[in-house]
Amino acid sequence: MKRFISIAILSLIMNMQFIEYAQAIPGGAFRNFFKLFKGSGDDIIKKADDLIKNGTGQGNKIIRSEDDLLKNLEIERGYKAAGPKQESLVLEKVGVDSHLTEFRNLKESSRTSYIKKLRKKKTKLDPKDLLEDDLLEISDNDTSSNNSTFIKYIIANWVGKIYRTSEYYNKPNYEDKMLLVCSNIDQVFYFSLLMEKEPKRAFLVDHKKLKNKGSVLPIQELVIIEDNDDVKIMSTMPANNNKWPSHYFTIYKDQNFYYDQSNSGYVTPEAIKNKVLNNPMGKNNCSKATNNGLL
Numbered sequence: 439m440k441r442f443i444s445i446a447i448l449s450l451i452m453n454m455q456f457i458e459y460a461q462a463i464p465g466g467a468f469r470n471f472f473k474l475f476k477g478s479g480d481d482i483i484k485k486a487d488d489l490i491k492n493g494t495g496q497g498n499k500i501i502r503s504e505d506d507l508l509k510n511l512e513i514e515r516g517y518k519a520a521g522p523k524q525e526s527l528v529l530e531k532v533g534v535d536s537h538l539t540e541f542r543n544l545k546e547s548s549r550t551s552y553i554k555k556l557r558k559k560k561t562k563l564d565p566k567d568l569l570e571d572d573l574l575e576i577s578d579n580d581t582s583s584n585n586s587t588f589i590k591y592i593i594a595n596w597v598g599k600i601y602r603t604s605e606y607y608n609k610p611n612y613e614d615k616m617l618l619v620c621s622n623i624d625q626v627f628y629f630s631l632l633m634e635k636e637p638k639r640a641f642l643v644d645h646k647k648l649k650n651k652g653s654v655l656p657i658q659e660l661v662i663i664e665d666n667d668d669v670k671i672m673s674t675m676p677a678n679n680n681k682w683p684s685h686y687f688t689i690y691k692d693q694n695f696y697y698d699q700s701n702s703g704y705v706t707p708e709a710i711k712n713k714v715l716n717n718p719m720g721k722n723n724c725s726k727a728t729n730n731g732l733l
Contacts, residue, residue: 524621524626524648524723525725525731525732527648528619528621528626528648528732529731531626531646531647531648532626532628532644532646536644537619537727537731538729540617540628540630540643540644540727541617541727541728541729542729543555544615544616544617544630545615545617549632549634549635549639552630552632556641556643556657559657585675585676587681588675588676588681588682588683588707591663591707592661592662592663593661593662593663593664593665594637595636595637596638596662596665596670597638597665598631598633598638598665598670599665599666599667599670600666600667600668600669600670600689600690600691601613601616601631601633601670603667603691604691604692606691606692606693606726606733607691607726609726609733613726614633614634615630615631615632615633615634616630616631616633616726617629617630617631617643617726617727618630618631618689618724618725618726618727619724619725619726619727619732620687620689620695620697620722620723620724620725621648621695621722621723621724622695622696622697622722623648623649623722624647624648624649624650625645625646625647625648625654625697626644626645626646626648627642627644627645627655627687627697628642628643628644628645628727629641629642629643629660629672629687630643639659640659640660640661640662640672641657641658641659641660642655642657642658642659642660642674642687643657644657655674655685658674660672660673660674660687661673661674661675663707663710663711664707664711664714667691668690668691669688669689669690669691669714670688670689671686671687671688671689671707671710671711671714672686672687672688672689673685673686673687673707673710676703677703678703680702680703680704681703681704682700682703682704682705682706682707683703683705683707684699684700684701684702684703685697685698685699686698686699686705686707686710688710688714689724690714690724693723693724693725694722694723694724695722695723695724696714696722697722698710698713
């Protein structure tokens with residue numbers, strides 16, 4: 439009776455493994471399976487007992503191998519997965535009319551007119567920012583040693599490579615004036631990108647808290663410290679005599695987005711660059727704005 443039960447259990451385990459993991463079983467596993475039944479009945483029982491009691495045998499190796507494979511696939515999936523765009527929540531907090539106004543102002547205004555409109559709001563833009571072709575005036579006129587150190591990281595002639603190479607950011611086509619709506623679990627940022635001519639410019643034009651009230655960032659021009667086919671990193675300028683920026687914004691080509699804040703100004707651009715190489719899975723998202731909401 440014991441022999442019959444052991445054989446029955448072995449058969450059940452093998453059937454389950456072959457059904458669930460057939461595609462992952464290597465040729466050697468099939469050969470070992472047939473060799474198993476070439477032995478005596480006692481050998482079969484012994485191998486079945488080993489498999490049941492000790493968790494040993496080819497079947498267990500297959501399970502571990504499959505678990506590893508699924509784990510790797512999940513990790514790979516995580517590297518490519520942005521969070522939901524939270525469209526309804528974003529539009530509720532920002533307001534449909536405000537969203538539409540931001541979009542139309544960018545799309546329908548000249549560069550000079552658009553920046554003038556930004557300056558009428560609560561903003562950190564200086565009058566000299568109206569000079570549309572003067573690149574990075576905000577940093578060139580600051581001769582402090584701290585800012586001089588950070589300026590070395592600024593990419594003046596940035597291209598916006600992810601907007602050209604990303605499948606998503608080219609839907610339905612590439613736009614040289616783009617409004618991005620990027621959100622994490624508790625706040626949303628509106629970024630306007632002026633790429634229709636040189637020098638290209640990037641602005642933070644709105645910032646809202648989604649779940650609680652608190653201070654928000656004013657409208658301001660951002661600088662670019664990383665610009666490649668996979669990721670773009672923008673930041674504010676260092677403030678309060680800090681050596682490094684207090685706010686970093688990272689956009690991935692797969693729509694993933696991360697916001698890093700350090701009011702102390704101790705976080706270096708290199709630290710942010712090293713961090714973003716991981717592209718961790720999260721609940722963050724960066725979407726293109728449209729007339730109707732988010733793409």
